[in-house]
Amino acid sequence: MSTTTKTAPIRLQDHRIPSMPTATKVRYGDGRVLPVGGGLWLYRKAPLAPARDAKSHARALEVGDPIAAAFEEIAAETQYTTRRRSMARSRYRPFHLLLTNLPRRYSPPQDSRIPQTLQNWFGDERIQDRGLLMGTKLNDTLGGSDRSLRDAFDSVATSLATAEVPMADYQADLEDVDAMYTRSGFTIPTPKDFHLAESWWAAGGSPDATILPHADHLHVFRTVAGVQAAARMDVNSCADWPTGIEGHHVLRMGSVHGLDLPFSAAKNHLSAWATSLLDKGAVMISIRGKVEPSPITHKELRRQRERYLRDIHTARAEGRMDDQQQDEMLATLESVEGAYSSGEAFPTLVETSVVAAFTGHGRKRLDSLGNGTAFEIASMDNRQDLALAESWVGSPARANPNLMDLPSSAVAYSGLPSLATVGDARGINVGFTVHDRQEALMSATKSSDQDIYPIGAIVGSSGAGKTQHLAYSAFQYALEGRPVIVIDPKKGSDLSPAFGEKCTTFSLDEFAGASGGLGGSGGTGVCDPLRFSKTPADGINTAVSVLHDVNLWPHGARQNFEADLQAALKYGVSKGAKAIGTALEIAKRDGEASKELTDPILRQSGNDPMFGAIVGLQDEGEVLSAAEDITYIKVGNANLELPPMGVDQKSLGLTQRISAALIRMLVFGSAEALRGRRGVMMLDEAWVFLGAGAEEMERLGRLSRSLEVYPILFTQRISDLLEANLTNHIARGVILHIKDPKEAEAAFRLFGVEPTQSRMDATTAPERIGKGGANWKSRKPLFSYNDRDERTSLLRGAVGLYCDLDDRAVDVEIKIPPDFLARASTNALDRAKREGRQVI
Numbered sequence: 001m002s003t004t005t006k007t008a009p010i011r012l013q014d015h016r017i018p019s020m021p022t023a024t025k026v027r028y029g030d031g032r033v034l035p036v037g038g039g040l041w042l043y044r045k046a047p048l049a050p051a052r053d054a055k056s057h058a059r060a061l062e063v064g065d066p067i068a069a070a071f072e073e074i075a076a077e078t079q080y081t082t083r084r085r086s087m088a089r090s091r092y093r094p095f096h097l098l099l100t101n102l103p104r105r106y107s108p109p110q111d112s113r114i115p116q117t118l119q120n121w122f123g124d125e126r127i128q129d130r131g132l133l134m135g136t137k138l139n140d141t142l143g144g145s146d147r148s149l150r151d152a153f154d155s156v157a158t159s160l161a162t163a164e165v166p167m168a169d170y171q172a173d174l175e176d177v178d179a180m181y182t183r184s185g186f187t188i189p190t191p192k193d194f195h196l197a198e199s200w201w202a203a204g205g206s207p208d209a210t211i212l213p214h215a216d217h218l219h220v221f222r223t224v225a226g227v228q229a230a231a232r233m234d235v236n237s238c239a240d241w242p243t244g245i246e247g248h249h250v251l252r253m254g255s256v257h258g259l260d261l262p263f264s265a266a267k268n269h270l271s272a273w274a275t276s277l278l279d280k281g282a283v284m285i286s287i288r289g290k291v292e293p294s295p296i297t298h299k300e301l302r303r304q305r306e307r308y309l310r311d312i313h314t315a316r317a318e319g320r321m322d323d324q325q326q327d328e329m330l331a332t333l334e335s336v337e338g339a340y341s342s343g344e345a346f347p348t349l350v351e352t353s354v355v356a357a358f359t360g361h362g363r364k365r366l367d368s369l370g371n372g373t374a375f376e377i378a379s380m381d382n383r384q385d386l387a388l389a390e391s392w393v394g395s396p397a398r399a400n401p402n403l404m405d406l407p408s409s410a411v412a413y414s415g416l417p418s419l420a421t422v423g424d425a426r427g428i429n430v431g432f433t434v435h436d437r438q439e440a441l442m443s444a445t446k447s448s449d450q451d452i453y454p455i456g457a458i459v460g461s462s463g464a465g466k467t468q469h470l471a472y473s474a475f476q477y478a479l480e481g482r483p484v485i486v487i488d489p490k491k492g493s494d495l496s497p498a499f500g501e502k503c504t505t506f507s508l509d510e511f512a513g514a515s516g517g518l519g520g521s522g523g524t525g526v527c528d529p530l531r532f533s534k535t536p537a538d539g540i541n542t543a544v545s546v547l548h549d550v551n552l553w554p555h556g557a558r559q560n561f562e563a564d565l566q567a568a569l570k571y572g573v574s575k576g577a578k579a580i581g582t583a584l585e586i587a588k589r590d591g592e593a594s595k596e597l598t599d600p601i602l603r604q605s606g607n608d609p610m611f612g613a614i615v616g617l618q619d620e621g622e623v624l625s626a627a628e629d630i631t632y633i634k635v636g637n638a639n640l641e642l643p644p645m646g647v648d649q650k651s652l653g654l655t656q657r658i659s660a661a662l663i664r665m666l667v668f669g670s671a672e673a674l675r676g677r678r679g680v681m682m683l684d685e686a687w688v689f690l691g692a693g694a695e696e697m698e699r700l701g702r703l704s705r706s707l708e709v710y711p712i713l714f715t716q717r718i719s720d721l722l723e724a725n726l727t728n729h730i731a732r733g734v735i736l737h738i739k740d741p742k743e744a745e746a747a748f749r750l751f752g753v754e755p756t757q758s759r760m761d762a763t764t765a766p767e768r769i770g771k772g773g774a775n776w777k778s779r780k781p782l783f784s785y786n787d788r789d790e791r792t793s794l795l796r797g798a799v800g801l802y803c804d805l806d807d808r809a810v811d812v813e814i815k816i817p818p819d820f821l822a823r824a825s826t827n828a829l830d831r832a833k834r835e836g837r838q839v840i
Contacts, residue, residue, distance in 0.1 A: 094137040125432065259404060290351055448709075502749060794811060
């Protein structure tokens with residue numbers, strides 16, 4: 001609901017634009033602003049959060065709640081003696097919302113551990129600096145509250161003599177308004193926040209940049225050289241100016257009006273009109289108006305009802321409106337009246353002016369930018385400089401002839417406070433948000449520091465980019481100085497070229513005791529839980545669990561032997577044993593364990609190198625450890641036979657059960673090897689570990705939290721997580737491309753994200769449309785192809801939905817640097833090129 005009125009512009013003092021572009025005399029550190037036009041304003045910083053990228057529609061609406069709450073507070077404290085608008089209007093509180101959205105070159109976070117690397121990788125990346133301030137004019141009390149007549153006289157004398165504002169006059173209202181903003185979630189702006197607001201037209205540079213107004217645009221010169229270059233040409237006609245004038249850019253100021261939204265606009269996608277403006281290139285949106293309490297609006301509606309109905313019927317009788325339009329108008333009137341009479345209506349923003357700025361001359365006329373939206377845009381011809389002045393902090397200038405009356409919800413839930421941010425305050429680079437180009441970081445220690453469940457998961461189909469993301473993340477964590485263990489159980493895989501000198505590589509056949517192996521020959525016990533566990537109790541429990549799952553005993557004997565196995569291991573450990581095999585030997589020797597229990601385990605350890613890595617036959621020997629950088633464990637020549645995805649591991653054959661058990665012990669052994677070092681453990685093909693069920697996930701979570709280790713699981717099988725009730729065990733992660741719609745929906749459920757149709761479409765879409773061009777709606781990495789259908793260049797990295805520890809879910813482009821991607825790519829042609837092989 002909106003109405004539009006026309007008013008003459010109110011210009012700055014003496015009807016001149018100041019030589020220096022500002023409307024502020026003094027700005028104080030606490031957010032108070034003393035404007036040139038008199039009075040005193042208080043500005044606060046609005047919280048920004050993802051709205052377009054929110055996990056659900058309800059979460060998207062929450063982003064606008066702080067602004068809605070501030071309007072409610074302002075309206076509630078407005079004092080009026082009559083509900084007649086014409087008489088109460090003078091008491092309405094003026095407000096100003098200023099959104100700035102400036103592009104700039106990327107710079108690493110100030111506290112990054114790898115700033116130079118990030119600068120080298122992303123120095124040419126363009127990101128957005130966005131800020132939103134809300135200001136309110138303060139009401140004064142002559143002489144201040146509880147002050148004498150003499151104080152009041154002094155206050156007036158001070159104002160007349162110095163043109164300054166006695167701050168004591170505003171103290172009471174300052175405290176009230178500050179409390180309103182604080183309750184609504186606003187904070188005091190930093191100097192940087194104000195700098196953006198006071199220099200946005202100069203691209204965040206010096207605010208006194210030279211401005212040359214033309215009829216439908218402004219020229220801004222940030223350097224003296226640029227001004228001199230323009231001065232040598234015809235300054236009144238810029239059509240023939242050369243491109244590339246130093247420090248020069250163009251702004252176009254537009255009036256946003258005609259907002260056509262249903263009364264319950266917050267539920268309508270068109271209500272995000274501010275988001276639409278930003279998508280169309282707006283670098284600034286300024287909204288000014290006054291807050292009217294809803295009871296006054298209700299009274300005004302009732303007073304104007306007869307005239308409104310008469311206008312509707314007259315238009316219908318004259319043929320300017322058909323029956324359907326008449327019914328819609330009457331229904332709108334009834335819904336609005338119903339909301340106001342119930343006391344549930346939002347305050348009304350009256351005399352609302354919306355001015356937006358766009359960069360460049362533009363190929364499109366400003367008045368065409370509103371096509372397909374809920375608003376119209378008019379170029380503010382011959383008042384471009386005044387439109388700029390209207391946006392200034394504390395400015396009395398008013399240039400917009402198109403004023404509107406709007407429910408405050410139309411502004412609060414417009415997408416104005418939306419910013420697609422996700423991730424942690426520090427950590428490695430995951431990528432940049434697709435919308436708003438904000439850097440997304442992932443900390444290895446936040447979950448441990450805040451005692452949050454620590455496990456992360458990267459989910460996606462084969463070819464979605466999991467392996468490259470794994471290598472890219474591991475490399476960055478190592479650059480941070482963290483020890484990283486990467487377990488890669490995929491046959492034929494070798495990521496060591498990507499890691500380079502940062503890597504110490506082992507293969508499973510070395511762990512299993514092949515010639516020259518880490519632990520020698522026989523039952524090496526490199527992954528024996530009695531060796532790597534910190535306490536005997538933890539080691540015994542893990543050993544019982546893994547031996548129980550491998551199940552070397554006759555059919556049906558497993559349950560009968562479980563308690564005996566626990567007792568035998570406990571006895572052997574009490575006698576000094578340091579490995580599963582030696583503990584069972586001691587227990588058997590002393591009559592504490594039967595041959596039926598121990599012999600199958602001891603025999604298998606001696607015969608099977610893979611099982612021998614789990615069951616040590618000697619107390620001495622190496623145990624899994626972590627290097628200072630990356631410890632990379634690959635399959636090598638080991639006979640590792642991973643179980644099929646989606647198959648109950650209890651029904652597997654012996655070789656597959658042992659392979660799955662070895663992977664589990666590698667995971668737990670890696671966590672112990674990283675104890676207290678604040679490191680990272682990464683597991684590819686993690687569905688093998690996840691198939692062990694909730695008990696093992698719970699064990700890994702408890703262990704990792706106590707050891708300050710961050711485990712990240714990479715898997716393409718997501719539905720297993722849900723079926724095994726593992727949802728609560730995953731704290732954060734990234735959803736990549738998933739071909740199977742059922743698996744895609746399972747991924748959204750895993751992270752508590754609403755599986756909207758657009759999300760499902762993007763997650764399952766192929767990277768190419770037929771044999772044609774790239775499908776930019778897909779999450780897969782996009783490439784260009786030559787005539788032989790060979791990849792020639794990367795157009796865009798994989799897009800992942802990053803679900804973070806703060807319950808946000810935002811699309812992120814994973815921008816792996818080209819030199820690293822060339823080393824990490826698993827594409828057959830890329831591998832051949834890397835290895836110097838010719839492909840036929």
